[in-house]
Amino acid sequence: MATEGGGKEMNEIKTQFTTREGPYKLLPHSEYSRPNRVPFNSQGSNPVRVSFVNLNDQSGNGDRLCFNVGRELYFYIYKGVRKAADLSKPIDKRIYKGTQPTCHDFNHLTATAESVSLLVGFSAGQVQLIDPIKKETSKLFNEENACQHLWKVDWNEERLKGSKTNEELVPVDRLIDKSRVTCVKWVPGSESLFLVAHASGNMYLYNVEHACGTTAPHYQLLKQGESFAVHTCKSKSTRNPLLKWTVGEGALNEFAFSPDGKFLACVSQDGFLRVFSFDSVELHGTMKSYFGGLLCVCWSPDGKYVVTGGEDDLVTVWSFGDCRVIARGHGHKSWVSVVAFDPYTTSVEESDPMEFSGSDEDFQDLLHFGRDRANSTQSRLSKRNSAESRPVSVTYRFGSVGQDTQLCLWDLTEDILFPHQPLSRARTHTNVMNATSPPAGSTGNSVTTPGNSAPPPLPRSNSLPHSTVSNASSKSSVADGAIASGVSKFATLSLHDRKDRHHEKDHKRNHSMGHISSKSSDKLNLVTKTKTDPAKTLGTPLCPRMEDVPLLEPLICKKIAHERLTVLIFLEDCIVTACQEGFICTWGRPGKVGLLSSQNQASSPGGTVV
Numbered sequence: 076m077a078t079e080g081g082g083k084e085m086n087e088i089k090t091q092f093t094t095r096e097g098p099y100k101l102l103p104h105s106e107y108s109r110p111n112r113v114p115f116n117s118q119g120s121n122p123v124r125v126s127f128v129n130l131n132d133q134s135g136n137g138d139r140l141c142f143n144v145g146r147e148l149y150f151y152i153y154k155g156v157r158k159a160a161d162l163s164k165p166i167d168k169r170i171y172k173g174t175q176p177t178c179h180d181f182n183h184l185t186a187t188a189e190s191v192s193l194l195v196g197f198s199a200g201q202v203q204l205i206d207p208i209k210k211e212t213s214k215l216f217n218e219e220n221a222c223q224h225l226w227k228v229d230w231n232e233e234r235l236k237g238s239k240t241n242e243e244l245v246p247v248d249r250l251i252d253k254s255r256v257t258c259v260k261w262v263p264g265s266e267s268l269f270l271v272a273h274a275s276g277n278m279y280l281y282n283v284e285h286a287c288g289t290t291a292p293h294y295q296l297l298k299q300g301e302s303f304a305v306h307t308c309k310s311k312s313t314r315n316p317l318l319k320w321t322v323g324e325g326a327l328n329e330f331a332f333s334p335d336g337k338f339l340a341c342v343s344q345d346g347f348l349r350v351f352s353f354d355s356v357e358l359h360g361t362m363k364s365y366f367g368g369l370l371c372v373c374w375s376p377d378g379k380y381v382v383t384g385g386e387d388d389l390v391t392v393w394s395f396g397d398c399r400v401i402a403r404g405h406g407h408k409s410w411v412s413v414v415a416f417d418p419y420t421t422s423v424e425e426s427d428p429m430e431f432s433g434s435d436e437d438f439q440d441l442l443h444f445g446r447d448r449a450n451s452t453q454s455r456l457s458k459r460n461s462a463e464s465r466p467v468s469v470t471y472r473f474g475s476v477g478q479d480t481q482l483c484l485w486d487l488t489e490d491i492l493f494p495h496q497p498l499s500r501a502r503t504h505t506n507v508m509n510a511t512s513p514p515a516g517s518t519g520n521s522v523t524t525p526g527n528s529a530p531p532p533l534p535r536s537n538s539l540p541h542s543t544v545s546n547a548s549s550k551s552s553v554a555d556g557a558i559a560s561g562v563s564k565f566a567t568l569s570l571h572d573r574k575d576r577h578h579e580k581d582h583k584r585n586h587s588m589g590h591i592s593s594k595s596s597d598k599l600n601l602v603t604k605t606k607t608d609p610a611k612t613l614g615t616p617l618c619p620r621m622e623d624v625p626l627l628e629p630l631i632c633k634k635i636a637h638e639r640l641t642v643l644i645f646l647e648d649c650i651v652t653a654c655q656e657g658f659i660c661t662w663g664r665p666g667k668v669g670l671l672s673s674q675n676q677a678s679s680p681g682g683t684v685v
Contacts (some may be wrong), residue, residue, distance in 0.1 A: 097665025
C-alpha cells in the first residue's frame with residue numbers, strides 16, 4: 076500500500092518512483108507544452124488530451140504528438156527520452172475561436188510521412204478532419220453546412236518558426252448533435268469510419284467518404300434494448316451519420332474498442348459500464364459504479380478485462396468473460412480521470428507446458444507481450460479449459476491518474492484472477508447480465524445466471540488462496556432475425572472497408588447515482604428505462620458491496636503535478652502524463668534513461684520506438 080508521510084511530504088511533487096522493475100524518472104528535457112512554457116489557466120477549460128502516431132519515417136524519428144490546451148491545438152515531432160523537445164518548432168499550431176478542442180485521434184492505418192488524418196472533437200459539438208502535415212483541406216461534421224471544405228492554409232516563411240493557423244468555428248444550430256464531443260476514435264481496421272460520443276449520451280458513426288445532408292437527419296429504429304437504442308439514418312442515399320446510438324442517461328464520457336475491434340465498452344454519467352458487440356449492436360454485459368458517474372475505461376491487452384474509473388474515486392476491474400466485477404482499487408482521493416493498461420510490464424510466465432492451450436505462435440505472442448505496440452493489443456492468453464487447469468502465470472499492470480494529481484500503478488495478480496474457495500455468504504444476488512462470446516482469445520468462462528442465482532462471490536482479500544470457478548458455455552452473439560436485413564444493409568454500406576488486423580500500416584464531488592440526464596429535446600433520446608433501479612443495485616452483481624470483492628492496493632501512489640491529471644499513456648521506453656496546466660511529461664522507464672541519455676550526449680540520431 077502506498078504510504079503517506081507528513082503534510083510537506085504529501086504535497087511534494089515527485090520526480091521519480093520505484094517499482095519492482097526499477098526507478099522511473101521524470102525527464103525535464105522531454106517536457107512538451109505551449110512554446111512559452113507558461114502554465115495555462117485551466118479554469119473553465121476542457122481537459123488537456125494527448126494523441127500519438129508513428130509515421131514510419133525512414134529517418135527513425137517518426138513519432139508525432141498532438142495535444143490541446145484551451146483553444147489551441149499543437150502538433151510536434153515527439154523525441155521521447157532520446158532528445159530534448161524543441162517547442163519553438165511545432166509542425167502545426169491552430170487557435171480556434173468560438174469553441175475549444177476536447178479530444179482527438181489519429182488514423183494509424185493511413186498515416187505516412189507525407190500525410191496524416193487527425194479527427195478533432197469540439198466543445199460546441201463539431202468534429203473536424205484535418206491533416207496537420209499537408210494543412211490543405213479539412214472537413215467539418217455536425218455543422219449547418221456539414222462536410223464542407225473549411226479552409227486552405229497558406230504556406231510561408233513563418234512555418235519554420237512554428238506554423239500557426241487561426242480557425243473560426245462559429246457555433247450555429249448544428250444538425251446532428253448540439254452537445255460537447257466527449258470522445259472520438261477511428262474504428263479499428265478502417266480507413267474511413269469513425270465513432271463520436273457526445274455529452275447528450277449519444278454516439279454517432281460516420282464515414283468520411285459519404286456525403287453529409289443539408290438538413291437534420293431522420294432516423295429509424297434498428298435495435299433497442301435495456302437502456303440503449305440504435306437508429307440508422309433514414310434517407311434514399313447513404314449519408315452521415317450511418318448510425319446513432321443512444322446509451323443510458325446523461326453524458327457518455329468515454330468509449331474504448333476491444334483489442335480485436337469487435338466489442339465496444341462505454342462509460343456514462345449514470346454510473347454504468349456497458350459493453351456492446353460492435354457489429355451486431357448487442358449488449359454483452361454491464362456494471363454499475365459504487366456511486367457517481369464513470370469517467371474513463373480501458374481494455375486489458377488480451378481483451379479479458381475492462382477497467383473503469385470515476386467519481387467514486389475507485390478503479391474497478393470487470394471480467395469480460397464472467398460479466399462481473401472481480402476487484403476494486405482504492406488509492407485516489409478524488410475522481411479518477413484516466414485508466415490505462417501497461418502492455419510492456421504485463422508479465423507472462425509458463426507454469427506447465429502441458430496446460431497451455433494454443434499454437435506455438437500464440438505462446439510466443441504471450442512471451443513477447445507488449446513488445447510491438449501495434450501487435451500487443453492483439454496478443455492472447457490461453458483459455459482455462461477446466462476448473463482444475465491453470466493458465467500461464469499472468470500479472471497485469473495498469474495505471475490511473477486523477478483530479479487529486481496522483482499517479483497510481485496497480486498489479487492485477489493471480490490471487491485476484493483465480494481465487495480459492497470464497498467466503499460463504501447468504502445474500503442472494505440477482506440481475507446478472509447474460510454473457511455472450513468474448514473477444515477472440517478471451518477466456519470462455521462466461522456465466523449465464525437465471526433467476527436469483529449468481530456467480531460465486533469473490534474473496535475479501537487478495538492474499539487468499541486460489542479457488543476454482545465453475546464453467547459455463549458462452550453464448551454466441553447473433554443478430555435478431557427481425558433486424559438481420561437492416562444489419563446486413565448497414566454492414567454492406569459501411570463496414571466493407573474494414574482492414575485485416577495484420578495490415579501494415581467543474582470538479583465538484585457528486586455522490587448521487589445517475590441523476591444527471593440529457594436535456595436534449597430530441598425525442599429519440601427517450602430510451603427504455605433500465606429494469607433495475609440504479610439506487611437498488613448496491614449489493615447485487617451489478618454493483619457488489621466493498622466487502623464482497625477483493626480490494627486492490629496501489630503498487631505506487633505519487634503526487635506528480637500541481638494541477639489535475641488528464642493523460643496517462645504507456646509507451647515502450649516511457650510513460651507519458653499530462654496535467655490541466657498544459658504540461659506533457661515523459662517518465663523514462665528503468666534501464667532506458669541512462670542508456671538513452673548517453674546516446675543523446677553523443678548526438679546520436681534516433682526516435683522513440685512506440
